[in-house]
Amino acid sequence: MINILGSLFILVGALFCFLGALGLMRMPDVYNRIQTGTKAVTLGVLFTLLGVGFLHPDWWAKLIAIGGFLLMTNPVGSSVIARALYKAGVQPWRAEGDR
Amino acid sequence: MTLAQGIQFLALFVFAAATLLGLLRFLLGPATPDRLVATDTLTVVATSILVFMAAFLDSALYLDVALVYGVLAFVGVIALARIIETGHK
Amino acid sequence: MSNATPKAAGHIDRHPSTESGLTLLVMVAIVWLLLTGSLAIQELVAGVLVTLAVTLIAYPRSGILGGVRWSFALPWYILVYLWVFTLALFKSNFDVARRVLTPSLPIRPGIVQVRTNLTSALGRMLLANSITLTPGTLTIDVENDLLTIHWIDCPPDIDLDTATAAIATDFEVALRRFVR
Numbered sequence: 001m002i003n004i005l006g007s008l009f010i011l012v013g014a015l016f017c018f019l020g021a022l023g024l025m026r027m028p029d030v031y032n033r034i035q036t037g038t039k040a041v042t043l044g045v046l047f048t049l050l051g052v053g054f055l056h057p058d059w060w061a062k063l064i065a066i067g068g069f070l071l072m073t074n075p076v077g078s079s080v081i082a083r084a085l086y087k088a089g090v091q092p093w094r095a096e097g098d099r
Numbered sequence: 100m101t102l103a104q105g106i107q108f109l110a111l112f113v114f115a116a117a118t119l120l121g122l123l124r125f126l127l128g129p130a131t132p133d134r135l136v137a138t139d140t141l142t143v144v145a146t147s148i149l150v151f152m153a154a155f156l157d158s159a160l161y162l163d164v165a166l167v168y169g170v171l172a173f174v175g176v177i178a179l180a181r182i183i184e185t186g187h188k
Numbered sequence: 189m190s191n192a193t194p195k196a197a198g199h200i201d202r203h204p205s206t207e208s209g210l211t212l213l214v215m216v217a218i219v220w221l222l223l224t225g226s227l228a229i230q231e232l233v234a235g236v237l238v239t240l241a242v243t244l245i246a247y248p249r250s251g252i253l254g255g256v257r258w259s260f261a262l263p264w265y266i267l268v269y270l271w272v273f274t275l276a277l278f279k280s281n282f283d284v285a286r287r288v289l290t291p292s293l294p295i296r297p298g299i300v301q302v303r304t305n306l307t308s309a310l311g312r313m314l315l316a317n318s319i320t321l322t323p324g325t326l327t328i329d330v331e332n333d334l335l336t337i338h339w340i341d342c343p344p345d346i347d348l349d350t351a352t353a354a355i356a357t358d359f360e361v362a363l364r365r366f367v368r
Contacts, residue, residue: 007106010151014113016281017144021120023288024140030132031338032297033124035326036284037140042321043281045147052154059153061225062162066150066169068222070143073173075320075327076313077139080177082328082338084184085132092297092338 006054013047016040029093030085038078045070107155114148135179142172202309204247208254211310213243215253255308255368265366272362276322283323287340298342299328300351302335305360311367318359325355 023036049063100108121144125137146169153161220235243250256262287294302319306312316327316335324340337355346354 003101003103004106006154007103007110010154011106011110011113013147014110014117014151017147018113018117018120019281019285019288020140021117021124021144023284024124024137025120026288026293027295028293029297030130030136031326031328032295032340033133033136034139035324035338035340036288037136038326039277039280039284039321040288041140041143041147043277045143045150046277048147048150052150055154056159059159059162059225061222062159062166063150065219065222066146066162066166069166069169070146071321072317073169074143075317077173077176077180079316079320079327080180081132081135081139081183082326084180086328086336087184090132092299 002054006051009047009051009054011051013044013049013051016044016047018044020044030090031082031092034078034082038074042070042074045074107151110151111155114144114151117144118148132183135176135183138179139172139176142169142176146172202251202254204249204251205254207256207258208250208252209243209247210258211253211256212246212250213239216242216246252309252313255310257366257368259366262366265362269359269362269366272358273318273321276318276358280321280323295340296342297338297340298344298346300337300339300342300346300355301348302337302352302356303348304333304335304352304356306363306368307333308368311363314363314367315356315359318363319355322355322359 017040020037020040023040024033027033027036046067049067053060053063118141121137121141125134125141128134146165149161149165149168153159153165216239217235220239224231224235259265304312304315306315312330312335316330319325319327319335319337326338326340327335328338329336335356337351339351339355
């Protein structure tokens with residue numbers, strides 16, 4: 001039972017990763033790609049970690065270490081890329097008819 | 100094959116699809132920043148896959164691999180972003 | 189203080205102090221415990237040695253960790269913050285899912301600025317991180333007390349105070365209880 005629950009969490013995590021990658025493909029400009037990429041994939045990793053925690057409860061300490069590290073660094077990485085683009089003068093995409 | 104294993108195989112395919120989409124964005128570009136964003140996303144997906152593989156192959160060693168991979172990928176992304184910011188092509 | 193770090197973003201004191209060193213020590217100790225995942229006596233002895241060594245080596249760079257408000261309720265405040273954060277992360281992901289899966293791609297991106305009351309580098313970093321992971325917003329830059337934010341669904345002609353209330357206030361309230 002607990003194995004099925006853990007596997008389901010992993011599957012949900014994989015689906016969020018897929019969603020992030022899909023957003024990467026669909027979004028019209030680089031800022032929006034960063035947005036969908038970071039958010040969905042971060043939650044995807046967290047769900048995967050949770051699922052693996054269910055499958056192997058004795059690994060919890062290292063899983064928390066990985067999760068905490070990703071939560072701290074992943075947004076920083078995205079912000080640094082966005083900042084570099086902004087400083088380099090890349091303007092955000094605007095919808096047609098919106099100014 | 101138990102139901103849990105079936106779900107895990109399904110997850111494996113979804114992860115593969117996510118990686119493929121990320122790779123497609125990496126190949127299509129159109130500019131360096133897009134590729135960098137794709138790289139960033141791909142590394143996190145890869146970390147996720149490594150953690151999953153630890154459970155799938157029942158070996159805690161992959162967790163250490165995932166952690167070190169995550170650290171190195173983060174440093175790499177920061178370094179590349181710095182290069183874009185200061186304008187070295 | 190500000191003239192010692194002329195290139196630092198904002199008027200933030202980044203000099204190491206006893207307090208920032210303490211934060212570093214606690215963080216290194218927690219990381220060691222999580223990585224070894226055991227309370228065996230030989231692991232703990234090695235952990236004390238490694239923690240002290242790492243803290244001593246990294247102390248000169250620990251200035252950015254300054255600004256934690258130490259109290260006995262600190263773990264509780266961090267948990268409350270994590271709860272607020274997790275809720276926002278879930279909301280943001282359903283938001284992203286809706287936008288990505290809708291065929292017409294309903295986005296209206298724009299760039300806004302937000303003002304923060306947090307004064308420490310650690311606090312601003314945590315705020316910027318939280319904003320990046322919450323619905324439709326991405327921190328682009330932090331300069332002094334102004335955060336530049338890319339908003340995926342930006343209302344037209346929004347001013348600084350409205351944007352601050354919409355984006356940053358929730359997190360600031362949770363963050364200000366344990367970090368300056």
